[in-house]
Amino acid sequence: AIQLTQSPSSLSASVGDRVTITCRASQGISSALAWYQQKPGKAPKLLIYAASNLESGVPSRFSGSGSGTDSTLTISSLQPEDFATYYCQQFNSYPHFGQGTRLEI
Amino acid sequence: QVQLQESGPGLVKPSQTLSLTCTVSGGSISRGSYHWSWIRQPAGKGLEWIGRIHTSGGTNYNPSLKSRVSISIDTSKSQFSLKLTSVTAADTAVYYCARGVITGDLYYFDYWGQGTLVTVSS
Numbered sequence A: 001a002i003q004l005t006q007s008p009s010s011l012s013a014s015v016g017d018r019v020t021i022t023c024r025a026s027q028g029i030s031s032a033l034a035w036y037q038q039k040p041g042k043a044p045k046l047l048i049y050a051a052s053n054l055e056s057g058v059p060s061r062f063s064g065s066g067s068g069t070d071s072t073l074t075i076s077s078l079q080p081e082d083f084a085t086y087y088c089q090q091f092n093s094y095p096h097f098g099q100g101t102r103l104e105i
Numbered sequence B: 001q002v003q004l005q006e007s008g009p010g011l012v013k014p015s016q017t018l019s020l021t022c023t024v025s026g027g028s029i030s031r032g033s034y035h036w037s038w039i040r041q042p043a044g045k046g047l048e049w050i051g052r053i054h055t056s057g058g059t060n061y062n063p064s065l066k067s068r069v070s071i072s073i074d075t076s077k078s079q080f081s082l083k084l085t086s087v088t089a090a091d092t093a094v095y096y097c098a099r100g101v102i103t104g105d106l107y108y109f110d111y112w113g114q115g116t117l118v119t120v121s122s
Helices: none
Strands: A004-007 A010-012 A019-025 A034-038 A045-049 A062-067 A070-075 A085-092 A094-097 A101-104 B003-007 B018-025 B034-041 B048-054 B059-061 B069-074 B079-084 B093-103 B106-112 B116-120
Touching: A004 A085, A019 A085, A019 A101, A034 B106, A045 A062, A045 B106, A070 A085, A085 B106, A094 B048, B003 B093, B003 B106, B018 B034, B018 B093, B018 B116, B034 B069, B034 B106, B048 B069, B048 B079, B048 B093, B059 B069, B079 B093
Parallel strands: A010 A101
Antiparallel strands: A004 A019, A019 A070, A034 A045, A034 A085, A062 A070, A085 A094, A085 A101, B003 B018, B018 B079, B034 B048, B034 B093, B048 B059, B069 B079, B093 B106, B093 B116
16 A cells, blocks of 8 residues: 655744645655645645645645655745644545644744 | 535444444535545544545445445435444544545545544443
């Protein structure tokens, strides 16, 4: 089965910082990756699909890219509401999720 | 705006069957290239896909849970349901229902329910 490995597992940053989270797939196509944001006690929220397509209503400071088996989620200028856990997801026989990256202040 | 809402018992005894229903509103459960999924998340842990159903009735399940899972759909009620048999404490989690979008190689979840906590305990 495919494995999605996110790095880092946790990250401390400050408001205004530029942050990048990476998702490496053991197999598959990085261009088929999706990214989600989850805040405590809430359901995940779709941010990006097809590696780089921004979901409607998601701020433009979020962006994604993919090359080979690696995909990245970048937040260009962190806002207070961006501190959350982020998950990547890809379909390979069935949907798989990364283990999550916790973004802390 | 599509909305999903999970419902069902919050407490299930070990060895019994966990049953949850997801009600879809704001959009047709029958229309479009969508699958309807169940996903769970133990406290403090990551997301695990359980299974999905298409309006045609076709299902797919996570191989690790396949022997215990059943998902069904009732399009007349705009609902789909999850049954997980022989539960143990390891099945304690927040259970989410979600809409899966499938196009080519892409498969992602664009709408999610708020989640419901199910605790397995005697």
